[in-house]
Amino acid sequence: MGILTAVRVKHAKPGEKLADGDGLRLDVDKNGNASWIFRFKSPVTDKERFMGLGPLRDIGLAQAREAAGAARALIRNSVDPIEHRLAERAKAKAEATGTITFEAYAKQFIAGKEAGWKNEKHRQQWSNSLRDYAYPILGHIAVPDVDTESVLKVLRPIWNVKKETARRVRGRIEAILNAAKAEGLRTGENPALWRGHLDQVLARRRKSEVKHHPALPYEEMPQFWQSLASDTSDGARMLRWIILTACRFNEADEMDVAREVKGDLWTIPAARMKAEREHKVPLTDLALAQLPFRPVSDVTLSNCIARHTDSVATTHGMRSTFRDWAGDCTSFPRDIAEMALAHAVDDETEAAYRRSTALAKRRELMTTWAAHCSGG
Known part of the structure; x- marks a missing residue:
């Protein structure tokens, strides 16, 4: 039971705020218009909020208590009654x-x-x-x-x-x-x-x-690749694919070769891309030679890296290795390297244009990258 009585509510005066308890109160403005208010702390934002329950002329004390009780039930279930x-x-x-x-x-x-x-x-x-x-x-x-x-x-x-x-x-x-x-x-x-x-x-x-993943120095890639190339495991084949395509782990892990690889082009659906845009990857002969492979865990790939180099490096860090090499050792424009990594370029209109015209340049970039990796 609350504090208020029907008689007290009936004789409420202008300017009064009559508390019934547990957040329910009756507010009366200077003109004598009375409305029910429920005060609570939102379970979503943890901030104080005020919920109007309606005017006194339409809602009596019993109905107001029932409405406040329903709101409290929602709060107990971590639901904000106003949002509900x-x-x-x-x-x-x-x-x-x-x-x-x-x-x-x-x-x-x-x-x-x-x-x-x-x-x-x-x-x-x-x-x-x-x-x-x-x-x-x-x-x-x-x-x-x-x-x-x-x-x-x-x-x-x-x-x-x-x-x-x-x-x-x-x-x-x-x-x-x-x-x-x-x-x-x-x-x-x-x-x-x-x-x-x-x-x-x-x-x-x-x-x-932003947490940066340890990357293999690009100067060490040829030596690393020479050791990795002799590894016939699925993990090594998957790692070589990731290196040669500069893709993310999940993009390779969830790849459907039959659907996505057509000739020398890999089309990754938007749903699997971090930026949620379809991404086309030009494939070199060396990349295609890694197919097919059975996807393995990122832990397995990390162990594979450790078998072939003493340097601290991660699977995702191979993307940084590629980007550092492209920036330091080639004359390819910055946006070509960024698009190879499926990064957005600054101007959206330019990006849309580039995605349709830069494939040939990206193919040339990835061919040069494959040559660097394999020491060719």
């Missing part, structure tokens, strides 16, 4: 207008993409991250109504505490909304876009926060 109410309203609006909600469309998007995801873990990462962070805020919002404010509600609580997770969630929301726009379900700028949009309000990662 907004989600329910958005869901009702979507159903009334016949539009699809973000959660429903996202699940369709994943279902359509997962056939191209060889690794079940990749699908689970997409589904679980959206379930845990995006759906509680965006899930019931109609796809056309997802805006910057709602995207920021997803990202801000985790942006500085779960940095890599937040980055991936943002990218996945952007990909889903891009697909929705392509299908004519929404118009306008993508509210999850980073460059020129969210980067204006969310902190960028400091360089000191």
